[in-house]
Amino acid sequence: AQSVSQHNHHVILSEAASLELGCNYSYGGTVNLFWYVQYPGQHLQLLLKYFSGDPLVKGIKGFEAEFIKSKFSFNLRKPSVQWSDTAEYFCAVNAENQGGKLIFGQGTELSVKP
């Protein structure tokens, strides 16, 4: 069965620090990859997505992610975080030929100290 794992449960950073959140998935076929963010009290919002092409994808708010097929990874990065990036971040995978469902990681809570 497909699964998604996020390595960090809770990350605490100071403003201007660099961020990298790990995401690995298990599925041997073609996948579509997503990062969603959930700000406190709000709904899940799409940060960025990868369907095909350039494995380095840029999303909103200065976030980017790199798909490394050989490592089954899709890590999220931001060079300099802000206090407003405090939120929960979810990696999700849709496996091609497996319907439209998203398989989510357990989420990483990011706290940015001002």
Added chain:
Amino acid sequence: EPEVTQTPSHQVTQMGQEVILRCVPISNHLYFYWYRQILGQKVEFLVSFYNNEISEKSEIFDDQFSVERPDGSNFTLKIRSTKLEDSAMYFCASSDRGTRNQPQHFGDGTRLSIL
């Protein structure tokens, strides 16, 4: 930006009672989904719906659960006889094409508490 809306935001129900969670997907979307998140656990897929029928469902989505699109705008999740373990946050999502081509847009969720 168009949004998926869910009502109510919080539903408290006695065990054994029926509950209906409501969602209004984005108006031109054709694919609809329900997910749930039990406190402290992952967001889990429940069911997907397209062309007025279920296209896929998970093991969680047993005979207690049903979905319906009663009119052109609403998409509902019904739990027939609720159990304590149904307590969770339930998210509705929609997309205008299959996930292969378009991401899903999520609502704010309904927190369901079973007493």
